[in-house]
Amino acid sequence: MNKFSKNFKNNIVYSTNKDFVSQEIEDEGVDKVPASGQMLKVWLEKNSRGGKTVCVIKGFRGPEEELEKLGKVLKSKCGVGGSVKDGEIIIQGDHRDKIIKILSEVGYAAKKAGG
Numbered sequence: 001m002n003k004f005s006k007n008f009k010n011n012i013v014y015s016t017n018k019d020f021v022s023q024e025i026e027d028e029g030v031d032k033v034p035a036s037g038q039m040l041k042v043w044l045e046k047n048s049r050g051g052k053t054v055c056v057i058k059g060f061r062g063p064e065e066e067l068e069k070l071g072k073v074l075k076s077k078c079g080v081g082g083s084v085k086d087g088e089i090i091i092q093g094d095h096r097d098k099i100i101k102i103l104s105e106v107g108y109a110a111k112k113a114g115g
Contacts, residue, residue: 033061035106036107038109040057040108041059042100043056043058043113043114044056053094055090055091057088057103058088073102074099080092080095
C-alpha cells in the first residue's frame with residue numbers, strides 16, 4: 001500500500017452498487033455499549049500541561065452525551081475541574097484511585113494504565 005492509497009482508502013466518490021452504504025453513514029449511528037461491557041483506562045499525564053498533573057480516562061465507547069454525563073459525575077465527586085475532549089475525560093490532579101472507585105460504582109470496569 002503506497003502513501004496515497006493509505007490516505008484515500010475511504011473516499012469513495014461514486015458507486016454503481018444500489019445496495020452500497022458509505023462507511024461514514026454507518027459510523028454516524030454510534031451504538032451505546034453497556035457500562036459493564038467497557039474497560040476504561042485511567043492515565044496519569046503531566047506532559048504538555050505546564051507541569052500540572054491530570055488524570056485522563058480513555059476507552060469510552062458510546063454517544064458523546066453519555067461521555068459528558070460521566071465526566072460531570074467524575075468532576076463533581078472528585079471536587080475538581082476538568083473537561084471532555086476528543087472522546088477522553090480529563091480530570092485535574094492525581095485522583096486515579098478515587099476515579100476507579102467511582103467508575104466501578106457506576107458500573108464501568110476501570111484500571112490504572114501508563115506507569
